[in-house]
Amino acid sequence: MKLKHLLWASALLSVSFACSESGEEKPLGKYDNGILIMNEGNFGTNDGEVFHLNPNTEELLPAIFEEENLRPFAGLLEDMVLEADRLYLVANTGKVEIVNPADFKSSGAVASDLDQPRSLAVNGNKLFISDYGPYDADYATPDSYIAVVNGLDGGVVKTKIPVSDKPQDLFSFGNYIFVAGSQEKKIEIIDASQEKVITTINLEASPQQFYEEDGILWVYATTADNVIFYTLNLNTLALADSYSVAITDATEKIAFDNNDEMYILTSSNYPDYNDAVVAVKFENGLGIAKEIMTGSGFYGIGHDDDRDEVYVANANGFQGNGTVTILSETGSVIRSFEVGRGPSGFLVY
Amino acid sequence: MLSLLFAFAFLTQAPLSQDTVKLTEVEVYAPAVDRYAQGQKVISWTKKELTVFQGKSLADLLQEQSPVFVRQYGAGMLASPSFRGTSAGHTAIFWNGLPINSPSLGQSDLSILPISAIDQISLQFGSAGALFGNEAIGGSVHLESKSSFGEGLKVGLSQQVGSFGMFNTHLSAGYSSTNLSSKTRVYREFSKNNFSYKDLGRFGTPEVKEDHAQFEQIGLVQDMAWNLTSRNQLKAAIWWNKTNREIQPVMGSNSLDQQEDQSVRAVLDYYHFGKNSIWNLKTGLVKDNQVFNKSLNQTRQYFFSGDWDQTFSDKWNTKLGIRYTLSKGKLSTYTADDSRVELYQSTTFHPNQKLELSLNLRQLIYAGIFAPFTPNLGMNWIFWKSSSQKVILKSSLGKGFKVPTLNDRFWEPGGNSQLLPEESVNGEIGILWSKSGKINWSNELTYYRMNVDNWIIWLPKGSFWSPTNIKKVNNQGIEYQGNLSGTLSSWSWSMNASYTYSKATTQKGIDENDQSVGKQLPYTPQQQANAKIQVTKSAFSGFVSTYYVGQRSVTADNPRMMPSYQLFNLGAGYDKLSIGKLQIPVTFQINNLFNTDYQVLYLRAMPGISYQFNLTILL
Numbered sequence: 007m008k009l010k011h012l013l014w015a016s017a018l019l020s021v022s023f024a025c026s027e028s029g030e031e032k033p034l035g036k037y038d039n040g041i042l043i044m045n046e047g048n049f050g051t052n053d054g055e056v057f058h059l060n061p062n063t064e065e066l067l068p069a070i071f072e073e074e075n076l077r078p079f080a081g082l083l084e085d086m087v088l089e090a091d092r093l094y095l096v097a098n099t100g101k102v103e104i105v106n107p108a109d110f111k112s113s114g115a116v117a118s119d120l121d122q123p124r125s126l127a128v129n130g131n132k133l134f135i136s137d138y139g140p141y142d143a144d145y146a147t148p149d150s151y152i153a154v155v156n157g158l159d160g161g162v163v164k165t166k167i168p169v170s171d172k173p174q175d176l177f178s179f180g181n182y183i184f185v186a187g188s189q190e191k192k193i194e195i196i197d198a199s200q201e202k203v204i205t206t207i208n209l210e211a212s213p214q215q216f217y218e219e220d221g222i223l224w225v226y227a228t229t230a231d232n233v234i235f236y237t238l239n240l241n242t243l244a245l246a247d248s249y250s251v252a253i254t255d256a257t258e259k260i261a262f263d264n265n266d267e268m269y270i271l272t273s274s275n276y277p278d279y280n281d282a283v284v285a286v287k288f289e290n291g292l293g294i295a296k297e298i299m300t301g302s303g304f305y306g307i308g309h310d311d312d313r314d315e316v317y318v319a320n321a322n323g324f325q326g327n328g329t330v331t332i333l334s335e336t337g338s339v340i341r342s343f344e345v346g347r348g349p350s351g352f353l354v355y
Numbered sequence: 356m357l358s359l360l361f362a363f364a365f366l367t368q369a370p371l372s373q374d375t376v377k378l379t380e381v382e383v384y385a386p387a388v389d390r391y392a393q394g395q396k397v398i399s400w401t402k403k404e405l406t407v408f409q410g411k412s413l414a415d416l417l418q419e420q421s422p423v424f425v426r427q428y429g430a431g432m433l434a435s436p437s438f439r440g441t442s443a444g445h446t447a448i449f450w451n452g453l454p455i456n457s458p459s460l461g462q463s464d465l466s467i468l469p470i471s472a473i474d475q476i477s478l479q480f481g482s483a484g485a486l487f488g489n490e491a492i493g494g495s496v497h498l499e500s501k502s503s504f505g506e507g508l509k510v511g512l513s514q515q516v517g518s519f520g521m522f523n524t525h526l527s528a529g530y531s532s533t534n535l536s537s538k539t540r541v542y543r544e545f546s547k548n549n550f551s552y553k554d555l556g557r558f559g560t561p562e563v564k565e566d567h568a569q570f571e572q573i574g575l576v577q578d579m580a581w582n583l584t585s586r587n588q589l590k591a592a593i594w595w596n597k598t599n600r601e602i603q604p605v606m607g608s609n610s611l612d613q614q615e616d617q618s619v620r621a622v623l624d625y626y627h628f629g630k631n632s633i634w635n636l637k638t639g640l641v642k643d644n645q646v647f648n649k650s651l652n653q654t655r656q657y658f659f660s661g662d663w664d665q666t667f668s669d670k671w672n673t674k675l676g677i678r679y680t681l682s683k684g685k686l687s688t689y690t691a692d693d694s695r696v697e698l699y700q701s702t703t704f705h706p707n708q709k710l711e712l713s714l715n716l717r718q719l720i721y722a723g724i725f726a727p728f729t730p731n732l733g734m735n736w737i738f739w740k741s742s743s744q745k746v747i748l749k750s751s752l753g754k755g756f757k758v759p760t761l762n763d764r765f766w767e768p769g770g771n772s773q774l775l776p777e778e779s780v781n782g783e784i785g786i787l788w789s790k791s792g793k794i795n796w797s798n799e800l801t802y803y804r805m806n807v808d809n810w811i812i813w814l815p816k817g818s819f820w821s822p823t824n825i826k827k828v829n830n831q832g833i834e835y836q837g838n839l840s841g842t843l844s845s846w847s848w849s850m851n852a853s854y855t856y857s858k859a860t861t862q863k864g865i866d867e868n869d870q871s872v873g874k875q876l877p878y879t880p881q882q883q884a885n886a887k888i889q890v891t892k893s894a895f896s897g898f899v900s901t902y903y904v905g906q907r908s909v910t911a912d913n914p915r916m917m918p919s920y921q922l923f924n925l926g927a928g929y930d931k932l933s934i935g936k937l938q939i940p941v942t943f944q945i946n947n948l949f950n951t952d953y954q955v956l957y958l959r960a961m962p963g964i965s966y967q968f969n970l971t972i973l974l
Contacts, residue, residue: 080607326912
């Protein structure tokens with residue numbers, strides 16, 4: 007049993023959540039507007055689910071995957087990616103479920119030949135899925151890969167492109183897929199046609215997430231004492247600038263707003279286990295960090311641009327359902343409510 | 356009770372003066388589980404009653420025939436007991452008097468305790484820390500080997516074949532004279548477990564075959580006993596068991612985990628039967644190796660104990676004892692030792708023929724820390740009796756405790772050396788009404804109430820998990836047990852039924868956000884029931900049995916409830932087939948008769964209808 011705890015702990019270290027990178031697609035239908043709350047679920051129980059919140063009416067629709075498909079999601083929900091008019095639900099238990107974002111009806115899946123998928127990107131008519139690969143005898147993952155699937159509605163894995171250990175977020179641009187290689191501090195760039203890595207960029211920090219704004223690709227990366235925001239030149243595929251901000255114990259959880267501001271979860275671990283939400287604002291190229299909430303059990307973060315609100319998820323020890331607290335951008339608590347098990351991220355559209 | 360005890364002592368001496376040509380069957384001595392358990396609920400299965408469970412595990416027996424809920428992670432997969440709404444670590448499990456729970460996990464996997472290696476099973480319900488020590492919070496399980504002197508040669512071969520690739524072979528051979536008894540059992544139990552189920556985790560919920568739940572178990576049990584002199588007996592038992600399993604993934608996962616569990620358990624007892632007393636010196640070893648995907652976890656436990664059981668008069672019995680335990684753990688993330696000393700005493704007082712009172716006390720010390728002192732008071736009172744009927748009132752009040760496991764204290768990272776032992780208080784009252792005659796029956800109704808404090812829970816702390824003493828739980832419930840038997844013409848028949856209502860609620864949660872307070876504990880059904888009807892005529896026997904498990908929640912705050920289910924089993928046998936001196940009993944069983952689709956735990960597929968045929972050759 008405690009072995010599972012160890013595995014879970016390592017999973018906690020590496021959980022990621024990607025926003026919709028393009029930000030262009032808009033779903034239509036019952037779940038047309040609002041906020042999707044990703045509930046990862048509990049290790050060994052596979053009770054991950056998606057809740058839908060209407061922020062105007064505060065109406066919360068629980069477990070909408072099961073509600074619409076009359077079967078449980080049956081997986082640990084790692085990431086939600088809205089691309090190509092489809093919502094890809096990536097389960098790190100070895101599958102990707104594809105639903106219509108408007109009504110959440112299942113339209114396909116990638117159900118075999120995956121190990122521990124983390125995120126997904128669409129390029130042309132192909133899906134690229136980052137996967138830690140299988141554990142070896144020491145619970146290391148030396149065979150991480152990017153799985154390629156032909157067709158946007160799922161199917162079989164056509165090929166696996168070897169990449170550095172523990173790939174996290176993916177970003178698709180032109181004919182390229184950018185891979186955040188968190189463990190070995192690399193960004194690997196894949197040629198989507200050739201389906202192979204063509205360039206590797208070494209970093210000082212662990213890349214966690216990509217974020218594109220105004221034609222600039224930002225890379226959020228962490229070290230023990232700092233977070234570093236790199237920018238990438240999408241024409242030359244080379245690093246441009248980097249901005250370091252002194253934030254200790256930053257996790258991979260980050261939410262961006264559109265005003266050069268972002269919100270990062272930090273966790274001090276042993277012995278105090280203090281978690282915090284740190285707001286970072288860039289002024290004249292200088293990042294200023296400020297704690298706006300402290301507590302314990304923080305497990306996900308999101309930002310609602312329309313209402314300038316910050317969403318903080320608390321897993322409540324995975325003993326039951328988690329809680330979401332809505333904050334103002336200065337950290338005042340607006341309200342809290344119960345969601346599903348292990349809430350870990352938000353998709354605001 | 357007094358006479359029973361000395362019947363053993365007397366009988367062990369009696370054959371010695373006889374001509375050894377004509378053997379007299381005498382059981383090898385073993386102290387009775389309920390000797391000092393007055394007022395407590397104890398149910399037992401004899402070897403004969405266990406025959407129908409040959410080829411199954413302790414998990415199956417407990418789930419189908421007792422009020423215990425068994426949390427099964429799939430067919431042949433991890434199965435842990437929940438007595439009276441307590442957790443898996445709140446059950447002490449003994450084999451021939453040795454506690455065999457893993458010191459690192461503080462529990463046992465019931466699915467790898469095969470019935471074929473055991474001759475007698477008793478369950479004791481409620482906190483009995485004083486009688487049985489560490490982990491006897493919800494109850495305790497006692498597995499015994501039973502051997503006899505004076506049986507001569509006995510050889511048996513049993514072969515089972517069944518659905519999903521089941522292929523079980525059991526071989527036993529024993530010889531006993533008046534002074535020496537030896538019995539050897541060898542077994543191999545195998546199942547592909549390739550049953551069909553509806554995969555809820557896949558697009559379109561297709562019907563698929565389980566392809567990663569193969570189970571293979573081999574083992575050897577050697578029991579020996581010697582009458583050294585008319586007053587001295589030596590008894591030894593060794594049990595080696597090795598299980599290789601493909602771990603059945605939860606629906607929606609495609610994990611391919613493998614697990615190998617290998618255990619060696621050995622016990623040596625020396626009994627001296629004095630005048631009105633029995634001395635027992637016991638030493639034992641429990642060695643567990645578990646390899647999970649090549650990650651090795653090893654534990655060793657060494658036991659040394661001695662006790663003295665004295666009858667002072669026909670009113671007073673007392674037992675005094677001491678036990679030393681050394682546990683050594685070499686786990687994948689830490690190495691740790693733990694030594695324990697415990698002192699215990701039990702006393703019964705019989706002021707008259709109708710009343711039995713008991714007082715049990717125990718103090719355990721581990722790593723220099725005193726575990727909670729555990730007293731227990733019990734009473735059996737026959738308050739009405741006629742020539743054929745009697746009504747017994749039973750009552751007990753006691754405490755239980757659980758020392759934090761090695762993992763709780765030393766796991767890296769997260770182990771918490773500051774943990775306190777879990778502590779429980781249990782009270783129960785029961786009434787037993789029995790009648791003998793043409794129709795025999797007994798009805799037992801028990802009400803219990805229990806509080807468990809300092810309940811240990813592993814919680815995520817930053818990037819890893821760590822245990823804390825945080826939860827407080829209240830359990831209460833009603834248990835009914837009824838038996839009815841008789842004869843009709845040349846048929847004998849019996850009916851057994853039990854019903855349990857268990858309310859186990861969280862009183863104190865992990866923090867202010869905890870929604871579990873006042874709600875039923877996860878995977879703890881409020882209602883459970885089972886029943887069995889059995890008929891026998893001459894060589895033919897048949898049974899139909901059923902068990903019902905009520906709704907249970909997946910998590911402590913109860914948002915998702917698992918549906919209740921009821922399963923039926925059917926069996927028939929004929930035991931008068933013979934060829935020359937060989938007897939060849941045959942049996943046939945159908946499990947899950949109505950092919951019910953069910954899950955014990957969320958998204959853990961379970962098999963539908965299955966068949967098994969059993970052929971035994973006895974010499």
